[in-house]
Amino acid sequence: MANIAIKVENLSKAYQLGQIGTGTISRDLERWYARIRGKEDPFLRIGETNDRSVRGTSDVVWSLKDINFEIEQGDAVGIIGRNGAGKSTLLKILSKVTAPTTGKISGKGRIASLLEVGTGFHPELSGRENIFLNGAILGMRKKEIQRKLEEIVDFAGIERYLDTPVKRYSSGMYVRLAFAVAAHLESEILIVDEVLAVGDAEFQKKCLGKMGEVSKGEGRTVLFVSHNMESIKKLCNKGLLLNKGQLIKNDSINYIIEEYINLSTNTASIRFAKSENREANILKVELRNLDDEAKSEISVYQKWKIYVQFELTTAIEDFVCAIGVSNMLGAPLKTTWHEPLNLQVGTYAAEFIEDKTTFAIGLYGIAVGLSQKNTTLHYIESAINFEIVYGNEKVNNNVLRFTTDTGAILDQMISSVYKL
Known part of the structure; x- marks a missing residue:
């Protein structure tokens, strides 16, 4: 053996959200009395599962x-x-x-x-x-x-x-x-x-x-x-x-x-909350086809692009928006960015077009970063996930030549930045 x-x-761990306490002295005494008798906390039964992305109705969550x-x-x-x-x-x-x-x-x-x-x-x-x-x-x-x-x-x-x-x-x-x-x-x-x-x-x-x-x-x-x-x-x-x-x-x-x-369900589009403490904020990341339709799946023969919406709260010189593509094991496959730009305060969009259709069938993740002269202003490691799938059309075998090498390829995608 x-x-x-x-x-x-049967391991469980519950956390009280917000201020500790039930809200009333009588319920606090009830909790204390249960504890000294070795009984389960009577208010833990109303706890919820720990879904960080959803607003709950209970102050107790099960981590x-x-x-x-x-x-x-x-x-x-x-x-x-x-x-x-x-x-x-x-x-x-x-x-x-x-x-x-x-x-x-x-x-x-x-x-x-x-x-x-x-x-x-x-x-x-x-x-x-x-x-x-x-x-x-x-x-x-x-x-x-x-x-x-x-x-x-x-x-x-x-x-x-x-x-x-x-x-x-x-x-x-x-x-x-x-x-x-x-x-x-x-x-x-x-x-x-x-x-x-x-x-x-x-x-x-x-x-x-x-x-x-x-x-x-x-x-x-x-x-x-x-x-x-x-x-x-x-x-x-x-x-x-x-x-x-x-x-x-x-x-x-x-x-x-x-x-x-x-x-890791595919996410075609996701919005992000902005912080007043940052000079640059990523607001939205989206996978699109060349008809500007949001997609979570792209056929292997199709060309596609990553759309990034961001906001600058101050004028920035030598500003760069970059994206990285990785496989679902986390290995970086491709990194690309546009030429450094001098941008004023405002909301902008950057588009990166993959027109070589060199990615194999499988799941991929996109990381997005905003920087100035190699200083990171805002970075999201796993912004969206998407999948390359077989389409109905006949696929040229050369399309599947992409390898999952763990070294990132610094191969520029077609990029553009414009003010919204």
Whole structure:
């Protein structure tokens, strides 16, 4: 029988929206009386599922609802889901940062977690002191930490700043040291939550290699949350798919990724709220055919364009609107932009036309960014999703020559910018 590293039974987590309290003293007393008797909170029954995009009628939402799963020792498990699905809440409960509302967790082994940059670091202490502090929190002896110290410092690449207070570290240095500590100290379970997005490309590659070594070589259990499907597919053998606080599927990673992609419904058009604090705001992104009809699907032979509406609240020189096309595993396929422009205050539209019909059958995502002289003004990583499908017309085989190379192609699409 396989050794179970983590077992989760009927796990739920409810959060009170707005100010804490039921609104009346009598109901607060009723909640308190239920708690001291070991009973369930009587007001949790009216809670709603956690759909962040919809206004609810209840002040209580279930961030997680009735989650059950087992993780075997040595498994590398990818936890996948959209923003607000409950991934980070689950990791916080597993790391014992917060307690579940109902249900229980059992397992064995020390847990090292990296939930955000600098988790568990004290800003006034040096890098060296924080390594020892983190080790002590994990229950390690001083000699164990000393044995690993040189390896941790070498992996993090911050030897010059080892005796400098970490409050003076850049975010990249922070995450380098935090990951090095979590991965090298001798815990049986390693939990990592999207922290690799902060590091540079070379360090991300090193981290993925280390997590693979920890899981496959040392037999330790790894839980990894990321929106980068390629990284998850490369590292993990099992997966959990969460949606609106519920566990949709627990299976091998290939099936989980396929199910996640199916959940990502195609969106032909989407509007975005503007912020008064930004000089430039993306207002609308839309996939269109060349007849200016909004589409969520484009036939493989068709030409198509991306329409971006944006607003400038101040005059900007050397302004650029750019888009990126990626496959649904997150691998960048194409990046394009127009020539830098000097624009006045107002609402504008940019159009990028793909006239080469070089994309294969499949699902794609569009990222949109507004910038000035390489300074990002507004960026939306996953603005819309769309699908290239077979049409009724006969398709030339050359149309399918596009490869899903992970390197972005800087191939200019036909672009234009005009004032509305």
